Amino acid sequence: MRVLLVEDDATLGAAVRDHVMHGNxxxxxxxxxxxxxxxxxxxxxxxxLLDIRLPDGNGVDFLTELRANGDATPVIILTAHDQIxxxxxxxxxxxxxxxxxxxxxxxxxxxxHAVARRHSxxxxxxxxxxxxxxxxxxxxxxxANQEITLSxxxxxxxxxxxxxxxxxxxxxxxxxxxxxFGWEIESNTVEVYISRLRKKLGRQYVATVRGVGYRIxxxx
Numbered sequence: 001m002r003v004l005l006v007e008d009d010a011t012l013g014a015a016v017r018d019h020v021m022h023g024n025x026x027x028x029x030x031x032x033x034x035x036x037x038x039x040x041x042x043x044x045x046x047x048x049l050l051d052i053r054l055p056d057g058n059g060v061d062f063l064t065e066l067r068a069n070g071d072a073t074p075v076i077i078l079t080a081h082d083q084i085x086x087x088x089x090x091x092x093x094x095x096x097x098x099x100x101x102x103x104x105x106x107x108x109x110x111x112x113h114a115v116a117r118r119h120s121x122x123x124x125x126x127x128x129x130x131x132x133x134x135x136x137x138x139x140x141x142x143x144a145n146q147e148i149t150l151s152x153x154x155x156x157x158x159x160x161x162x163x164x165x166x167x168x169x170x171x172x173x174x175x176x177x178x179x180x181f182g183w184e185i186e187s188n189t190v191e192v193y194i195s196r197l198r199k200k201l202g203r204q205y206v207a208t209v210r211g212v213g214y215r216i217x218x219x220x
Contacts, residue, residue: 001025001026001046001047001112001116002025002026002027002028002043002044002045002046002047002177003020003025003026003027003028003045003046003047003048003049003112004027004028004030004036004039004040004043004045004047004048004049005017005020005027005028005029005030005048005049006030006031006033006036006048006049006050006051006054006059006062007029007031007049007051007078008031008032008051008053008054008055009051010031012101013029013031014029015105016049016078016105016108017029019105019108019109020049020108020109020112023109024139024151024152024153024155024156025112025152026156028043028045031054031055032054032055032056033054033056033057033059033062034056036048036062037062040066040071040073044176045073046073046074046116047073047074047075047076047112047115047116048073048074048075048076049075049076049078049108049112050062050063050075050076050077050078050095051077051078051079052077052078052079052081052086052090053079053080053081059077059079060077060089060090060093063075063077063090063093063094063095064093064094066094067093067094072119074096074115074116074118074119075094075095075096076095076096076097076098076099076108076111076112076115077090077095077097077098077099078099078101078103079098079099079100079101080100080101081100096115096118096119097111097114097115099111113138117136127162127165127219128219129201129205129216129217129218129219130202130204130205130218131143131144132148132201132202132205134158134162136162139155139159141158141200141201143201148200148201149200150197150200153178153193154193154196154197154200156177156178157174157177157178157190157193157194157197158197158201160173160174160177161174161206161214161215161216162216164215164216165215165216165219166215166216166217166219167215168209168212168213168214168215169213169214169215170212170213171190171213171214173213174190174193174194174213174214175189175190178190178193194206194208194214204217204218205217205218
């Protein structure tokens with residue numbers, strides 16, 4: 001996932017960012033709402049972690065604006081204020097979940113995955129490609145009961161391809177996925193990761209459409 005973290009507390013923000021990145025997700029951390037608004041306009045996020053009290057405004061107002069504009073990106077509110085009225089306001093504004101500070105980082109991870117699964121509409125889906133079983137919920141790939149280990153970036157590329165099984169995903173779209181990890185993308189970076197996926201999963205599952213992009217094949 002590519003995650004937008006909006007949190008002005010430097011210590012907490014750094015801890016959340018590092019924890020989420022350790023879970024092989026890409027994170028953009030903003031400490032002001034205006035920066036978050038700019039980032040949302042130019043980047044497609046899978047999830048937003050949103051503080052309420054920020055130096056230049058209220059996170060709930062930001063969320064209300066997102067929903068009014070038709071943006072359905074999942075949002076988890078993070079706040080030190082546990083009043084029921086605050087929670088109700090946030091949920092009514094369109095929040096998908098609510099965590100009160102201080103919170104356990106592993107609980108945050110669990111809630112992130114739960115929200116993402118609900119939003120995707122495939123909470124417990126296991127995609128079968130020939131002998132491969134791809135477990136979406138816990139990001140695992142197995143073949144003949146043997147687990148295939150993928151790096152965070154390899155999984156990110158695979159996830160991008162799986163989002164449109166049978167459809168072509170362009171090289172530029174895959175590059176955008178890799179950019180999210182803060183990597184400098186060289187001319188052959190996509191080809192390198194496609195090659196790694198083929199080596200681990202099997203060449204027959206990742207097809208090249210010359211001059212256009214790549215697609216997943218072999219779903220059973």
